[in-house]
Amino acid sequence: MAKTYLDFFREIAAIPHGSGNTKAISDYCVRFAKARGLRCLQDDAGNVIIFKNATNGSAETVILQGHLDMVCAKREGLAFDFTRDALRLKTDGDFLFAEGTTLGGDDGIAVAYALAILDSDVILHPNLEVVFTVDEEIGMLGAAALDLSPLKGKMLINVDSEEEGTLLTSCAGGVRADLTWRAADEKTAAASCLRVTLDGLPGGHSGTEIDKGHENAILVLAKLLQAAGVSRLCAIDGGNADNAIPTSCTAIVEDAPDLALRLQAAFDNAKAAFAPSEQTAALTVEPSPALDAYSKADTTRLLSLLCGMPNCVKAMSAHVPGLVQTSLNLGTVTTMGARVALRHALRSSVGAEKEALLAALTAHAKAYGAAVSTFGDYPAWEFRPESRLRETILRCYERQYGRPMAITAIHAGLECGVFCGKKPDIDCVSMGPDIFDIHTCDERLSLPSAERTYRLLCSVLEAL
Numbered sequence: 001m002a003k004t005y006l007d008f009f010r011e012i013a014a015i016p017h018g019s020g021n022t023k024a025i026s027d028y029c030v031r032f033a034k035a036r037g038l039r040c041l042q043d044d045a046g047n048v049i050i051f052k053n054a055t056n057g058s059a060e061t062v063i064l065q066g067h068l069d070m071v072c073a074k075r076e077g078l079a080f081d082f083t084r085d086a087l088r089l090k091t092d093g094d095f096l097f098a099e100g101t102t103l104g105g106d107d108g109i110a111v112a113y114a115l116a117i118l119d120s121d122v123i124l125h126p127n128l129e130v131v132f133t134v135d136e137e138i139g140m141l142g143a144a145a146l147d148l149s150p151l152k153g154k155m156l157i158n159v160d161s162e163e164e165g166t167l168l169t170s171c172a173g174g175v176r177a178d179l180t181w182r183a184a185d186e187k188t189a190a191a192s193c194l195r196v197t198l199d200g201l202p203g204g205h206s207g208t209e210i211d212k213g214h215e216n217a218i219l220v221l222a223k224l225l226q227a228a229g230v231s232r233l234c235a236i237d238g239g240n241a242d243n244a245i246p247t248s249c250t251a252i253v254e255d256a257p258d259l260a261l262r263l264q265a266a267f268d269n270a271k272a273a274f275a276p277s278e279q280t281a282a283l284t285v286e287p288s289p290a291l292d293a294y295s296k297a298d299t300t301r302l303l304s305l306l307c308g309m310p311n312c313v314k315a316m317s318a319h320v321p322g323l324v325q326t327s328l329n330l331g332t333v334t335t336m337g338a339r340v341a342l343r344h345a346l347r348s349s350v351g352a353e354k355e356a357l358l359a360a361l362t363a364h365a366k367a368y369g370a371a372v373s374t375f376g377d378y379p380a381w382e383f384r385p386e387s388r389l390r391e392t393i394l395r396c397y398e399r400q401y402g403r404p405m406a407i408t409a410i411h412a413g414l415e416c417g418v419f420c421g422k423k424p425d426i427d428c429v430s431m432g433p434d435i436f437d438i439h440t441c442d443e444r445l446s447l448p449s450a451e452r453t454y455r456l457l458c459s460v461l462e463a464l
Contacts, residue, residue: 005109005116005454006096012108013098014086018072019241021083022046022134022142025068025111029132032115045145046134052118053127060126061153062464063426064117065415066110066160067136067143071439073240074101076199076248097444105435105445107136110159113454117461125461129153136160136415137241139176139376143418151423155389155464158416158430159457162208162438164449165401167393168430170409171417172207172325172347173354173380176242177361179342181305181370187292187338190232190254195288196221196263198238199248200280203440206243206329206345207412211313211322215278217246218333222306224270224283225251228262232293233302235335242331242343243412244439249333254293260285302340305368306333309342310360315353317409324411326353328361342370347411349380381417381428383409389427389464396459400452431457 017025026046033040039051046068054060072082078100088099097103114130117123129151133142161168198221204214218238225233230253238249253259267283274281294302311330317323326348334341344361348354362372384390390407397405416428434449436442 002119002121003116005112005450008115009108009112010089012111013089013104016083016085017068017070017104018082019069019135019138022068026132026134029068029111036119038118041150043145043147045142047142047146048132049150050118050130051128052130055124058126060464061129062126062461063129063131063151063153063156064114065131065133065156065158065419066107066114067133067415068111069135069137070104070106070108071102071137071241071244073244073439073441075441091447094447095444096447101441102439103443103445105443106162106438107160109433109435109445109450113159113457116454117458123458123461126464127153133415137243140378140413140415140418141376143415144376144378148419148422154426156416156419156426156428157389157457157460158414158428159432160414161410161430161432162435163432164434164446164453165397166406166408167390168410168414169387169390169407170349170383171381171414172349172411173351173378173417174345174347174413175354175358175374175377177344177346177358178373178375179344179361179365179370180373181302181340181342181368183294183298183338184369185295185298187294190234190290190293192255193234193252193288193290194255194260195250195252195286196225197248197250197284198224198267198281200282201247202277202280203245203247204437205412205439206245206327206331207347208410209245210327210329210411211324212277213275214245215274215281216311216330217249218330219306219309219311220270221249221251222303224263224266225253226303226307227266228259230259230303231256231296231299233299234291234293236333236340237335239332241439243329243345244331245329246331247440252288252291301368305365305370308364310357310364314357317349320409323409325349326357327411328357347413349409349411351380378413379417379421381414381420384427387427387429390429392463393429393431393460396463397456400456400459
């Protein structure tokens with residue numbers, strides 16, 4: 001008896017598959033294919049392509065595509081190791097989620113759908129080329145490395161969107177930017193220290209939710225430290241991924257008279273101006289073991305770098321109402337001795353604006369003695385005026401739901417842009433079920449939506 005997509009999702013959830021740690025899940029997909037006698041390719045990066053012949057001898061070929069990696073985020077203090085622990089799946093009947101961590105619905109649901117379709121002997125479909133890429137969440141590295149020459153399909157269904165009833169037909173391009181700041185003076189011992197933690201912010205995806213006004217925990221904490229007059233900083237660490245809006249950040253600072261009170265006062269003032277959605281934020285100030293601290297001059301320079309960082313929405317589309325055109329997200333900060341590393345995700349549907357924003361970030365970094373390196377540059381995915389695939393999905397959707405499907409663009413990056421950049425004649429769309437609060441510990445998959453979307457996907461394959 002064939003397994004369901006939820007059976008496969010549970011198997012996937014038991015395999016650690018954070019970005020940069022995808023060999024085990026890649027090998028799992030290869031074993032799946034071999035056990036069913038399906039032709040399979042696995043490249044050096046870990047990308048996997050599985051081939052299955054059409055059920056009725058059709059000459060048509062369709063590519064199903066999703067990514068194997070997930071963003072790894074967990075609640076503060078949770079004993080959980082993403083490199084070896086299985087996700088602790090829970091359900092309340094309507095939603096599937098993971099206890100204390102991200103769920104990996106982005107993009108485990110695509111993998112689960114595809115495996116279930118490949119496993120079935122009753123679902124009607126054309127020739128299938130199922131493409132599973134790695135490290136999408138850290139710059140679409142797998143898609144960038146993938147050789148598309150084995151693929152014959154001219155239509156690609158990417159199952160990596162999170163809103164049922166919406167068909168994505170274009171997306172922004174982007175690039176990752178790593179900023180490295182280095183202290184000019186040697187660190188020296190601090191007499192006593194405080195641990196300052198800001199957490200409880202909602203965060204979210206830096207593409208789809210960058211326009212929601214969510215506060216960035218790293219930047220908020222830096223401004224609190226500056227406003228409270230912190231003179232020497234030992235370390236600052238926060239965020240989980242460059243494409244996730246940080247929900248928490250922690251700094252170790254040298255203590256001073258009334259510093260804890262000044263920090264609390266600065267936080268109270270800042271929180272009063274937060275939107276209602278950000279009122280869950282909390283500040284904790286507690287004693288910490290003494291550490292080596294940066295000099296006063298270096299601390300001033302580092303906090304000025306952080307507090308003046310360009311961030312969030314920079315331009316809105318003049319053509320699509322409500323669509324972000326250009327944005328920047330500071331996703332992580334990590335202290336490594338004399339160095340502090342900052343990771344950013346830049347996005348824009350206008351190439352010149354992306355380059356201008358990167359230039360502004362680089363100029364700001366240089367002013368405070370930091371350097372910027374880039375990787376994972378990917379192109380925008382442009383709208384295709386004529387699309388048989390799009391029209392087929394719209395027709396199947398209206399037949400199943402009794403209403404039209406929405407067509408839209410997205411500010412978040414999708415691998416469709418990489419595929420179209422390598423194979424310009426490919427006809428791409430992106431779809432998926434409702435998944436809420438992705439890239440956060442509140443991530444949850446709507447089970448009714450997942451079932452409806454799976455039925456839609458199967459009906460589209462049958463129609464093609």
